[in-house]
Amino acid sequence: MGFRHAIMTLLLMVSALPAQAQLRVFACEPEWAALVRELAPDAELTTATSYLQDPHYIEARPSLIAAVRRADIAVCTGASLEAGWLPMLLQRASNPDIQPGRPGLFFAADHARLHAPHDHVDRSMGDVHPEGNPHVHLAPDELPDIARALADRLGEIEPGASAAIQGRYIRWRGHWSRMRAEWREKAKELEGHSVVVQHSSFQYLLRWLGVETAVDLEPKPGLPPSASHLSQLLAEPNLGKASAILIASHQDPQPAEWLSEHTGIRVVVVPGTVTGEGPTETLGGLISEIIRQIESAASGVSHGGL
Ligand SMILES: [Zn+2]
Incomplete structure (x- = not known):
């Protein structure tokens, strides 16, 4: 050869x-x-x-x-x-x-x-x-x-x-640190605000931001919202100061909408995870978007908007 x-x-x-x-x-x-x-x-x-x-x-x-x-x-x-x-x-x-x-x-x-x-x-x-x-x-x-x-x-x-x-x-880590610094800045304005949640999907981020959980639409973690639980929630004193009802795209919006109709608190639907396109394509982008949505709801409440 x-x-x-x-x-x-x-x-x-x-x-x-x-x-x-x-x-x-x-x-x-x-x-x-x-x-x-x-x-x-x-x-x-x-x-x-x-x-x-x-x-x-x-x-x-x-x-x-x-x-x-x-x-x-x-x-x-x-x-x-x-x-x-x-x-x-x-x-x-x-x-x-x-x-x-x-x-x-x-x-x-x-x-x-x-x-x-x-x-x-x-x-x-x-x-x-x-x-x-x-x-x-x-x-x-x-x-x-x-x-x-x-x-x-x-x-x-x-x-x-x-x-x-x-x-x-x-x-990636350098980029994440820069984004985290921006989130930290925004958290200063959000601290002390509260939102209604459904399940613990956003709990780590809310806690990191200093945003409190007013009430959970789930009667127990993992159990779907029930009519009796929802009507009990109406009596919760914490509801009064909630800025938004924050739910994920995959969740049934009906319980959140019901509570919104009875309280006037607005429903904010955000993806629970990355969507594969747009600003929520990456985890960092998703966190920025969720913060932006909470911010917008919170400023609507504090300025008496809507
Ligand atoms: Zn879970």
């Missing part, structure tokens, strides 16, 4: 290899898909849920099983958020790399300080989530630790890309 021929053969072999063995990522929720995209933009991503779905309750449908089966890593929230569907999905996919305790299964909540342990009940479990509130993706102080752990893990799964992933993490 001549030298030239050998080179040609080698080139053919190289081009026949799967292009840089692209990292295949399965994300349980859009927020983690967005974070993976920041750290590893070339990864092939499948996301199990959208901002219009309640991440507690989805079906382990065949397309998701197939995606887990061929993924290199699954990135999920953990802390029992997906307890109603992820175990079955993992079992049916039977991907040996994506199992509890393996590097191929990453839980964001494992790298965050969770609030309110013993206080998160879930309809499908009818049970307490002992780990605490799993809705940690809107926690400005927890995201950097989660992102760093995710960057390390992605690098572990794909060592060839590790340096590039670390570089992107450092850039």
